[in-house]
Amino acid sequence: MNILMTTIFSYPHEGGLSSHITTLKSGLESMGHTVDVLSFSHLPPFRKTLLAKAPGFLLNSMKKGSGQLFNDRQRMKLLTATIKKSTKRYDIIHAQDVFATLASIEAGIPTIQTVHGYYSFEAISRGAIFENSEEDLLLQEYERKAYRSAAKVVTVDRRIKEYIGHAAHVEATTIKNFIDVTAFKPNTSNREDTQKRFLIPSHKRMLLVPRRMTEKNGVIYPLLALPEVLKKHPDTVLVYAGTGEQQSKLEETATKLCLQESVLFLGSVPYENMNNVYGASDIVLIPSVHSHGVEEATSISALEAMGSGSPVIASMIGGLKEIITDGEDGLLVEEKNPVELAQAITMLLNDSSQGERLAIKAREKIELEYSHLTAAKHFMDVYQEVLDTKTGRPKF
Numbered sequence: 001m002n003i004l005m006t007t008i009f010s011y012p013h014e015g016g017l018s019s020h021i022t023t024l025k026s027g028l029e030s031m032g033h034t035v036d037v038l039s040f041s042h043l044p045p046f047r048k049t050l051l052a053k054a055p056g057f058l059l060n061s062m063k064k065g066s067g068q069l070f071n072d073r074q075r076m077k078l079l080t081a082t083i084k085k086s087t088k089r090y091d092i093i094h095a096q097d098v099f100a101t102l103a104s105i106e107a108g109i110p111t112i113q114t115v116h117g118y119y120s121f122e123a124i125s126r127g128a129i130f131e132n133s134e135e136d137l138l139l140q141e142y143e144r145k146a147y148r149s150a151a152k153v154v155t156v157d158r159r160i161k162e163y164i165g166h167a168a169h170v171e172a173t174t175i176k177n178f179i180d181v182t183a184f185k186p187n188t189s190n191r192e193d194t195q196k197r198f199l200i201p202s203h204k205r206m207l208l209v210p211r212r213m214t215e216k217n218g219v220i221y222p223l224l225a226l227p228e229v230l231k232k233h234p235d236t237v238l239v240y241a242g243t244g245e246q247q248s249k250l251e252e253t254a255t256k257l258c259l260q261e262s263v264l265f266l267g268s269v270p271y272e273n274m275n276n277v278y279g280a281s282d283i284v285l286i287p288s289v290h291s292h293g294v295e296e297a298t299s300i301s302a303l304e305a306m307g308s309g310s311p312v313i314a315s316m317i318g319g320l321k322e323i324i325t326d327g328e329d330g331l332l333v334e335e336k337n338p339v340e341l342a343q344a345i346t347m348l349l350n351d352s353s354q355g356e357r358l359a360i361k362a363r364e365k366i367e368l369e370y371s372h373l374t375a376a377k378h379f380m381d382v383y384q385e386v387l388d389t390k391t392g393r394p395k396f
Contacts, residue, residue, distance in 0.1 A: 001033045004090040006100040008075035011039035016300040027376030068128045069135045079103035101146040113150040125292040144168040151386040157319040177298035178375035186309025194280040204237040208281035210301045213244030218287035228342035241269045278308035286314035289335045306362035311355035329361040
């Protein structure tokens with residue numbers, strides 16, 4: 001089968017959507033299918049700048065949010081035009097966001113959509129638009145149109161499935177997020193090289209926050225918990241792997257709390273290097289929070305950490321509660337609670353054998369329930385269902 005994956009965002013980029021595409025592509029190709037990706041990165045540079053970057057920047061300077069909506073619509077139009085000009089014949093398009101879905105449908109090819117989150121809510125959360133503004137209401141309308149127009153809608157957790165049912169009266173299918181279990185596996189053999197490469201102090205215990213620095217990821221809370229951790233474990237370093245609009249706030253807070261020597265910002269780490277970074281860590285933190293109606297889905301970062309043999313401490317919200325069983329294969333703590341987070345970190349630093357036990361159970365769960373090969377088979381069933389419906393072939 002020839003499959004085209006589409007997104008109006010850049011690819012590859014930092015974040016779960018990009019990892020989802022890469023990992024699913026690998027799984028489908030291992031089954032013998034051909035998978036291409038069409039993203040904003042693949043469009044002609046001059047058209048991107050002239051049609052979908054500069055105008056939006058100018059519009060935003062006049063009215064916040066108007067540029068965001070303009071750019072999204074322009075990217076949609078550019079994607080549609082590119083698909084229509086393609087000389088390659090695709091059996092199905094797998095769109096990864098609202099506007100890519102609408103662009104793909106316009107091209108006349110059977111399209112399914114994976115919904116990774118709440119499009120308008122997340123735009124509000126990252127400060128791109130104002131809640132209940134004209135732009136917010138329009139984005140919600142585009143969401144409903146995409147969900148109702150797609151041949152099939154897939155969500156990465158049950159909460160998003162319920163959201164789509166409520167917002168658009170569409171019955172979606174849930175296929176939980178997944179990871180490449182061969183790429184993310186326990187491996188500490190490169191720990192020393194990784195520490196040297198990223199200037200991580202080798203004599204310190206490493207707490208890793210592998211997150212984009214955005215409000216909904218709760219990245220401030222490990223920093224607020226760190227002073228209490230350092231009282232009992234002064235040989236601890238907090239390491240952030242990611243970038244985002246919250247970084248300046250984190251740096252200012254670290255300075256204010258006199259924690260500069262105990263906090264390290266790695267910036268954006270290439271996908272292929274993340275397994276080594278997980279392997280160099282003693283504990284991985286996924287401190288997500290509710291933000292403007294948005295909460296964590298089935299976190300790919302959490303899955304990667306669980307697959308890589310690192311004990312995970314995560315917030316007790318959203319999809320994190322679906323993938324982690326507290327005390328069995330990870331620890332769950334109250335969101336926005338640095339005291340409880342510090343206590344959980346200290347407990348694992350006090351008893352490394354407990355962390356090892358959690359990590360072993362987590363790896364077993366990942367292999368059994370969150371393999372990209374299993375997910376690829378589930379998506380192939382969805383693709384085939386859509387094609388059978390289109391051709392009128394009976395389903396068995």
